[in-house]
Amino acid sequence: MLPDPSAHGGTSTDRFTAAYRELAPRVLGYLRSHGVDDPEAATNDVFLGLHAVFDSVAGGGDGVRTLTFSIAHARLVDFHRAQARHPRQVPFEADDDPRRTASAEESAIDRVGGTAMTLLQGLGDDQRQVVSLRVIAGLSLEETAQVMDRSVGSIKQLQRRGLEALRALLAREAIDV
Amino acid sequence: MSDPIDLLLIESELEHDTVLHDLLAEIEHEATAARPMPSPELSALMSPRPVAAHRPRRHSFSGRSAVITGVVVIGVLGLGATAAAASPEVRSAIGAGVAAIAHVFQPALDAPEPAPTPRHPAAGTDAPSTGPSGGPTADPTADATGEPSPSADATAGADDHSGSSGKSGDGDGNGKGNQSGHGNGTGQGNGGPAPTP
Numbered sequence: 396m397l398p399d400p401s402a403h404g405g406t407s408t409d410r411f412t413a414a415y416r417e418l419a420p421r422v423l424g425y426l427r428s429h430g431v432d433d434p435e436a437a438t439n440d441v442f443l444g445l446h447a448v449f450d451s452v453a454g455g456g457d458g459v460r461t462l463t464f465s466i467a468h469a470r471l472v473d474f475h476r477a478q479a480r481h482p483r484q485v486p487f488e489a490d491d492d493p494r495r496t497a498s499a500e501e502s503a504i505d506r507v508g509g510t511a512m513t514l515l516q517g518l519g520d521d522q523r524q525v526v527s528l529r530v531i532a533g534l535s536l537e538e539t540a541q542v543m544d545r546s547v548g549s550i551k552q553l554q555r556r557g558l559e560a561l562r563a564l565l566a567r568e569a570i571d572v
Numbered sequence: 573m574s575d576p577i578d579l580l581l582i583e584s585e586l587e588h589d590t591v592l593h594d595l596l597a598e599i600e601h602e603a604t605a606a607r608p609m610p611s612p613e614l615s616a617l618m619s620p621r622p623v624a625a626h627r628p629r630r631h632s633f634s635g636r637s638a639v640i641t642g643v644v645v646i647g648v649l650g651l652g653a654t655a656a657a658a659s660p661e662v663r664s665a666i667g668a669g670v671a672a673i674a675h676v677f678q679p680a681l682d683a684p685e686p687a688p689t690p691r692h693p694a695a696g697t698d699a700p701s702t703g704p705s706g707g708p709t710a711d712p713t714a715d716a717t718g719e720p721s722p723s724a725d726a727t728a729g730a731d732d733h734s735g736s737s738g739k740s741g742d743g744d745g746n747g748k749g750n751q752s753g754h755g756n757g758t759g760q761g762n763g764g765p766a767p768t769p
Contacts, residue, residue, distance in 0.1 A: 408617070408618060408619075408620065411617070411618060412618045415610065415614075415618060419607065419608050419610075420604040420605070420606060420607050420608070421603070421604050422608075423604075423606055423607075423608045424602075424603025424604045424605075424606070425603070427603065427606075428603055434608075435608045435609065436611070438608045439608070439610060439611040439613075439614050442610075442614055443613065443614060443617075446614075446617050511595055511598035511599040511601075511602050512599060512602050512603065514595070514599075515599055526596075526599075527603075529576060529580045530576065530577060530580065530596050530599055530600050530603075531599070531600055531603045531604065533576045534576075535576075535579075536583060551583060551584075554580060554583070554584055555583075555584040555585075555586075558580070558581070558584050558586055558592060561592065561595060561596075562586075562589065562591075562592050565591065565592070565595055
């Protein structure tokens with residue numbers, strides 16, 4: 396359970412450190428699932444922003460979690476906007492070429508593990524954000540609506556469609572295998 | 573953390589889909605498996621004593637204080653030099669020093685200039701007219717022969733009524749001869765008594 400910033404036990408540094416240990420892996424996974432090029436640096440940036448307002452956060456552990464992913468979501472939006480304005484130039488990597496056909500060994504390794512995050516990439520942006528905030532960040536329906544600045548109804552519709560799309564992708568994957 | 577996944581499936585009316593449940597659990601496991609390393613700045617914020625984060629400011633402060641001290645010392649030295657220059661004693665001492673230096677170079681300045689070579693030898697008797705004041709040093713004839721010309725003697729005699737002995741040999745020799753009234757003009761310039769007739 397996340398520490399309550401307004402609690403009297405422990406120093407502010409102790410409570411912030413506990414929040415970092417609990418939430419940093421989830422923030423990193425959330426940013427990775429959306430293709431941020433340097434997710435560790437972005438995660439550090441998120442917690443630096445959280446530290447600036449940590450002592451004034453209301454709502455206990457849920458408030459800290461919601462604020463943390465609100466900052467992470469804002470960083471994600473900034474990243475996609477910057478990437479749209481100035482696409483990042485990367486050297487050619489043969490392994491990343493979508494025209495390349497995987498070998499039999501690579502296909503076997505993919506079947507063993509690592510496919511779940513790949514399936515998540517097959518969703519649309521909004522559906523992927525809702526599913527990742529619910530599953531990876533562990534936010535509730537209302538907290539997800541607050542972070543994405545949308546209504547609860549629209550979030551509920553997006554998550555249902557996203558889950559159905561995931562189910563369809565999983566079924567297609569099973570047929571291919 | 574399976575509770576959020578169960579809640580998500582219930583809200584979406586998919587609570588009986590175990591395959592989808594396992595898939596969401598696998599997504600959560602893969603996404604949260606990696607633990608990021610905090611940056612040095614973030615580590616300093618989470619350390620019990622975040623003193624290291626302020627050390628660069630201390631260095632900059634000490635450097636700034638050294639610069640301020642240097643400026644103050646230079647200013648004080650400048651004020652001291654200005655006050656000393658304004659003092660009459662210091663000014664007189666500086667004047668004496670300048671005079672001593674000028675005295676060192678005085679012989680070189682008072683050294684007799686080489687006699688100008690007359691452009692027209694026939695005009696040698698017009699020597700007094702060539703000098704600025706008709707003085708003895710401007711008499712090329714006296715320098716060349718040691719015998720003063722009458723016109724030069726008269727002028728030098730008038731100058732020596734004050735009784736000064738003079739310093740240059742030419743001046744003394746001319747002056748003594750004129751006082752005795754004989755005008756022999758030995759040109760020795762020793763300052764001795766005038767020869768008796």
